[in-house]
Amino acid sequence: MRRRILAAFLLISGLITGVNATARELDLPEAQATLLKKVNQSPLDVIEVIVAALAEKPLPAKQEAYYQYVLSDAYYASILGPDALTAALRAHELAIQTGDETLLHWCKVKVAMAYDMAQDASPGLEYGQSALDWAQQNQNPGMESASLIALGSVNLTLSDFATALSYFKAAYQLARQHPDNQHVAEAAHVASYLGLVHEYQREHRQAIEYYLESADYYRATHNQIELANSLYGLGKAYWSLQDKAQALAHYNESMAISEALGDTQGAAYTALDLVGIQLAETKELNATELYDIAQLLQKTIATFARADNHNMQVNAIIKLAFAYRNAARYEQALVQVNNALVIAHKFGLLQKKVNLLAMQGELFARMNNYKRAYEAAIKRIKAAAEYRDLTDKTQLQQLYAEMEVGKVKHNNELLAAQNARQQAEIKVAKRDKTIIFLVVATLAMLCVAIIVLYVSAKRQHKLTLTLAQTDELTGLLNRRQALKLFEREITLARRHLQPLCMAIADIDDFKIINDTFGHQAGDEVLKFVAAKMCDCFRGSDIIGRIGGEEFLLAFPGVKTESAVTALEAFMGECLVLPEHLSEYQGLTITFSIGLINVDTRFDSTTALGIADELLYQAKAEGKARVVYKAENDVSGFAPKAM
Template sequence: MLIFSGVANVFAAQAVVYSFSDEYQSLTSRLTTEPQRVLTELTNSAPQRDASNAVKAEYYAILSDTYYALTYPQKAIESAQKGLSFITEESEPWLYHNLKLIEATAIEMAGAPIDALLAVNKAVAWAQDNHNEETYILALYVRGLLFTSLNEYSGAAENFLEAYSLSTQYTGKISKANIAGMIGVMYENRGDYKLAIPYYAEAVAHARKNNEPLNLSIVLFGLGSANFRAGNIDLGETQLIESADIARSLDDSQGVGYALKQLAKISIKKQDYALAEKRLKRAAEIFADSENRPIDFQISKSLFEVALATGELDKAERHRDRAKEFLNPTTMPSDTIEIEQLEAELAAAQGDLAVAYAHMQQALTLSSEYHATRNSEQLHRLRAIYRVRASEQENKILEHQNRLQRFALNAQEQRNVYLWAFLGILLLVCCLLAVMVYRVKAQSKALTKLAITDDLTGLYNRRHIIEQLERQVNAANRYKYDLCVAIIDLDFFKKINDSYGHAVGDRVLIEFSNICSKNLRQSDIIGRIGGEEFLVILPHTNLQDGYNALDGLRHKISMVSNVIDIKDLSISASIGLTFTTDGRESMQLMADADTALYQAKTLGRDQVVIHPQSTPVNS
């Protein structure tokens, strides 16, 4: 019993634990310098069978933290759950909630943050009720981590910044520097790379000053990635190389692997394909025994891309087959779409244009299905977050109700002294309830808007615009008025993303939506139905007027490049237009518009084409 030999006696002297032992604190501090050695010591020194349940729970808590530090999420979850099996919330409330927070961080790393939200929320409430500031800060930190994974950045910022302001520690998980590093992660995930850099830099400076090599390796990885994505490619590469070197010195093979995978992206960006291939193969060797299928897929896919770029088609086929071994289309829909697109490139390079076309068609179909599913998943996620926030509000109400009950008991003895205070608190509770009713209604209204709106462009999402199309077509057929339907597709949009980055692509989509909003009538309806595809409905509009309106819009779209101000960036749009005739249904009109769009692209793009069944119009 090398590590926990003296802990049993410490816990035996007290009924309930309210802090970790000195042995635990010592091991936690060593995690930043020698995590692999701590893991070896722990696995060789499990508590004896006659040790107290609190000792066993604490042992598995530090074991879980160690696995988490070494990036083994599943083992971290199993260790935390093993620790929780020895205690209950009633027997060891402080230890129970801290173990649940440790489990939550591992669950987030495993990719299921929403499963941990309610447990973290309970820990926040317990820490507030018991005035336990350290647990409260840790719970805020973990909840910010979960919200970041769920892309709920306002909630993440709220929790991280409160934790940052309360923390007075200079080492450990809830130190100011560590929380600053997580704020950097939040901004990086949101795409605000320049905002992430100063927070990462603060964490890096702290780790250097306090000689915390593991933390230094982790935050250098974040800083290097943020600089690379912000356009500081050479600086980002230098920082990622240092991160890999530090991880290598700590025997943190997973850290080395992640750094090499990111460095390979830089090599691809620099078109140094030989170095990219070398880095990817080394990363593949590191992750070979980790059973991390998403990482194995990403590496094989990147090798596939490198082989395509260098024209080594036989090698590209091998890497494609390898990537597909790790691909789960059900849980990795966006990756499935990327593979279809790469297979199209491979077939085109091999001269088989029919197969290339088939793969691109499949990619488009999968993309459409994915965006529809994604909207539904986002709504589900928002509902879950809403339940968590509603639970927070309920806890606040209960807290005020408990105070009110205690006050009522005291008022029985000192009625005259506390009468006005009682009325004041009652009024405060009523005001809080009124405020909360208002907030619940506001949140409900916001959720309704989110359910029908595309979060990037602010236009209607696919589900809602198709519902609008069906309503408008039914009304047009019933009341016999003109209706035009069109599909707009931004030309060569994937090339814009590949050449200038997804941030520029997002700006193009946002500026496009602004132009549409300014130049279409209030009665016209537009929504996003795919990555760069938009459906437009023009009620009470004949074919000639519809053509003129859309052709004018097409000319204005070309001015988006002037707003974005990037040299050599050219933006155009192809538009397929159709018109209600013979009582056709909404899906037929949408299919006709799509056919006309295909013709516009075939004829050279940057034009409006009318479906053949519609009346001809002179352009």
């Protein structure tokens, strides 16, 4: 069921089920083994039985550990993340008391999977890696398979798709190598995970191939919960390919299975996507349609709230706000957005907060309350900066952790080499020249290895620096680097009394481009625009992507009239589409641009605010134009105190 949560995260950021996959080689007593077999069919019934058994009387440590182990699976299947983690950690604690190494490391797999459903999934990496190392050392292919799936799941939750894919491919290959080993997860089961990763990478046809493989397997094995997940994945992939008939067929079958199982959250996920299809297909809702959608979404919101699934609760509220907006009921839409903002703030959902503030600004603008719209835009900019800072800190901490692990491994290797050298020196007097030669050769190889590691680390540092300063999709400067360089240019302009122009350019109707031609076309448009900017403007100009379809341009030493001429020439160039974009009939690329001659009394934040207001003015005046202030005309804006 974790797959549904992750699929929903991707539409705006994560769970993958591994129910029973981690128990394929654990020798459970008959009572617990029977309950485990029922998890995929009726997890809520299993929870009820185990909770009653644990409440009845105290149990021996190993027996309770077995119950907690199965209970974690049942909670996991029901998408009750905190309960799944509590049960898994209790099983792990009891396993330590028993001294049973096999049970202990199976419980580590279980803890890793449960952390995958937690707010911070990163602790699951340590548990999963410990189980994987033990399984490989003790030649336990069942645990190795389960550990690979758990590590792939946690990395997927952490949005490290490349690492997740490597773990899932390893599990898939292991299954192919052991087709007759009942303890190893079947390749068709692992295929569902591979389908999900390809789906996130927008490789929808490859995702469909793996989802079909897993769906056939789950039908044959009567695994209803996993079948519902694979059908859900197929519905999402087909809808991404604009195959509405196939998408609806698979979504509806998935929902029917979830409702039959009493899986309210599973049905809620599917209902949310079905509403999304209806909203995409219907530009204006009538009163009946709006009422039906509102009733369905209110039930969905309540379901996610009861399960403490706050991320999806916010997603459902956003869908409801969109429905009200499409019906031109802006005040009701604003109420929903404000409700979602309260939840996002309470539970630290910063990315959601950024999106909600953008929607709040749009609604205020539709209500002609431009002052509130501007205030919402400023809040969105601040929230986006906070989110980027948090993301950067998280990535940096992860990088530091990886470096520390590498350092420890390297030190261990050096210690091992030193021990080997000392032993060789003790024996050297009794050995002939051949042994001495082998020792010298070994040391030489070690030196080469150290040099290789050093060179590799330098290259990795250079790559990390590049990634930190550029936008991955377009190759332009990212927001942080662009603003840093723009601030520097303001300082230089102030020092040398040189003119400096700055513009914010926003692609007109970019959402319509995405909705009409697909996100792949949208990505191609962004790449084309970035290439044209590099061609049309000077190498000394600052060009950066600071938002989804928003770009920052700074022209040192250039006055307003020259900047306007350059920008209009660039806009003309973008009207001539290359061959690969000309295939999209009706596609036109225009811009709304706010341009200012930067008053050197301003800092970058003030300048951005002025340019942003001019951009909104360009939008209001009909788009496809440059709106600018006359030289030194900054009326209505107070400079920052120097």
